[in-house]
Amino acid sequence: MSLKAYQRKRNFGKTAEPKGTVRKRAKRKPRFVIHKHDASRLHYDLRLEMDGVLKSWAVPKGPSLNPADKHLAVMVEDHPLDYRDFEGVIPEGEYGAGPVMIWDEGTYEVMDERPGPEALEHGALKFKLSGKKLKGGWVLVRTKWRGENKNWLLIKEKDDAAATRGDILKEEPNSARSGRTMEEIAAGG
Numbered sequence: 408m409s410l411k412a413y414q415r416k417r418n419f420g421k422t423a424e425p426k427g428t429v430r431k432r433a434k435r436k437p438r439f440v441i442h443k444h445d446a447s448r449l450h451y452d453l454r455l456e457m458d459g460v461l462k463s464w465a466v467p468k469g470p471s472l473n474p475a476d477k478h479l480a481v482m483v484e485d486h487p488l489d490y491r492d493f494e495g496v497i498p499e500g501e502y503g504a505g506p507v508m509i510w511d512e513g514t515y516e517v518m519d520e521r522p523g524p525e526a527l528e529h530g531a532l533k534f535k536l537s538g539k540k541l542k543g544g545w546v547l548v549r550t551k552w553r554g555e556n557k558n559w560l561l562i563k564e565k566d567d568a569a570a571t572r573g574d575i576l577k578e579e580p581n582s583a584r585s586g587r588t589m590e591e592i593a594a595g596g
């Protein structure tokens with residue numbers, strides 16, 4: 408687990424994002440956060456605490472409660488644990504410039520027989536979210552077994568928290584942390 412790729416991309420003299428360090432593995436339940444990030448394109452970033460960092464995926468379409476939806480989730484560099492508290496604006500000219508919202512947050516449990524890092528290594532992770540918006544079972548599946556493939560699919564499992572109608576992204580657009588809208592965050596309010 409390393410934050411080198413994360414730190415290389417950012418100028419911490421200019422952005423308020425945390426520089427971060429790799430933390431010791433915690434005994435409490437691991438946390439997750441989903442950032443809504445209006446960079447060059449609006450997308451969502453799913454981050455799961457694992458071995459002292461946040462394993463991270465950019466999800467262009469965001470999560471869906473419909474188990475029939477298989478949304479692309481591109482694995483990106485590990486982020487520091489402190490990043491789960493980041494809500495604000497990445498300044499113009501910096502990596503990922505634009506407003507970042509804590510769209511959802513909470514704890515999660517790995518539902519695999521193997522520990523999380525091993526499950527990821529094998530290209531499939533089942534987990535259960537206890538967030539403010541997202542709950543129940545989810546799966547991340549790598550689209551190919553071999554090579555340097557960063558493409559995964561994020562899929563809702565069929566359970567009580569699944570829904571085949573509606574769009575949680577539109578129904579619950581604001582920050583789970585502060586209640587702010589994307590516009591309010593962009594304006595620095």
Ligand code: MN
Binds near residue numbers: 444446450452465
């Ligand atoms: Mn992002």
